[in-house]
Amino acid sequence: MSALELSGVSIALGANVVVRDVSESVEEGEWVVVIGPNGAGKTTLLRAIGGLLAYDGEIKVGGEDAARLRRDDLARRVAFLPQAPVVPEDMSVADYVLLGRTPHLGWFGRERADDVAAAVLALERLDLVPYARRRLGSLSGGERQRAVLARALAQDAPLLVLDEPTAALDVGRQQQVLELVDRLRAAHGLTVLSAMHELTLAGQFADRLLLLDGGAVVASGAPSDVLTTERVARHYGASVRVVADEHGVVVVPARAEMAAEVSGRAGSEWQAPESARSRDPRSGAP
Ligand SMILES: Nc1ncnc2c1ncn2[C@@H]1O[C@H](COP(=O)(O)OP(=O)(O)OP(=O)(O)O)[C@@H](O)[C@H]1O
Numbered sequence: 001m002s003a004l005e006l007s008g009v010s011i012a013l014g015a016n017v018v019v020r021d022v023s024e025s026v027e028e029g030e031w032v033v034v035i036g037p038n039g040a041g042k043t044t045l046l047r048a049i050g051g052l053l054a055y056d057g058e059i060k061v062g063g064e065d066a067a068r069l070r071r072d073d074l075a076r077r078v079a080f081l082p083q084a085p086v087v088p089e090d091m092s093v094a095d096y097v098l099l100g101r102t103p104h105l106g107w108f109g110r111e112r113a114d115d116v117a118a119a120v121l122a123l124e125r126l127d128l129v130p131y132a133r134r135r136l137g138s139l140s141g142g143e144r145q146r147a148v149l150a151r152a153l154a155q156d157a158p159l160l161v162l163d164e165p166t167a168a169l170d171v172g173r174q175q176q177v178l179e180l181v182d183r184l185r186a187a188h189g190l191t192v193l194s195a196m197h198e199l200t201l202a203g204q205f206a207d208r209l210l211l212l213d214g215g216a217v218v219a220s221g222a223p224s225d226v227l228t229t230e231r232v233a234r235h236y237g238a239s240v241r242v243v244a245d246e247h248g249v250v251v252v253p254a255r256a257e258m259a260a261e262v263s264g265r266a267g268s269e270w271q272a273p274e275s276a277r278s279r280d281p282r283s284g285a286p
């Protein structure tokens with residue numbers, strides 16, 4: 001049974017169809033990374049899986065139709081980490097991480113010893129114990145991002161849906177957090193679906209990549225198959241070199257090739273990537 005199964009998922013926001021007919025499954029223990037240019041629909045797709053947006057089609061989590069699950073039932077199965085979380089500035093880090101246990105609490109909403117233990121473990125895993133009593137509003141962007149991730153881990157769900165989990169982190173923390181997620185995946189059989197902009201990190205940690213552009217999946221497969229110089233030029237308007245190594249691929253921006261790769265004619269003006277050029281004007285998208 002797949003950990004996550006999407007069948008014909010389309011999502012409209014206002015007058016725009018932002019996600020178009022996505023059918024994909026993610027197997028238990030797999031790490032799938034959704035990549036794609038700004039506005040491709042990554043966040044929209046992940047928010048729908050997290051139960052935060054209405055959609056057409058079907059989303060199954062652990063074999064169950066997500067639309068039929070009660071909110072706390074879904075939250076015990078899917079931990080969703082938003083791209084730009086709004087956090088209560090005055091709340092302590094410890095109390096915030098404990099909120100991750102909400103879907104596990106009983107009728108009276110009181111935490112038990114195992115809820116506190118799960119929150120402490122999440123704080124430890126993200127090196128946040130020294131910050132436990134600090135107000136969220138007093139943290140740096142990266143510290144806050146770790147607190148949000150700790151809250152998602154405390155939720156103890158078998159499927160982690162992470163929208164740009166490393167965006168605010170320095171290069172060392174990026175690697176540490178992704179290695180931690182990978183270790184948890186190996187040790188507890190977690191399934192991970194994340195959106196990431198950093199193509200090298202995506203190419204090193206993902207089992208499989210989904211490249212989204214204009215709301216549709218335009219490529220899917222092993223990082224070395226999806227991340228080609230040609231595809232990155234076409235969908236991002238970027239010039240890169242792709243280097244294979246034992247963990248996957250490394251994607252290096254390479255300015256010297258920019259003019260030729262992106263415009264197709266050396267020395268001519270920069271052209272918008274396909275994502276921007278091919279947008280249907282009738283969709284109302286900018
Ligand atoms: N409420 C809304 N009404 C109309 N369009 C919206 C709405 N919210 C988002 N969009 C549009 O949907 C498209 C997809 O947005 P989404 O946030 O899913 O992109 P993304 O791939 O996560 O981009 P990024 O890499 O910048 O995070 C964008 O063009 C965005 O402007």
Ligand SMILES: [Mg+2]
Binds near residue numbers: 043044083195
């Ligand atoms: Mg996004």
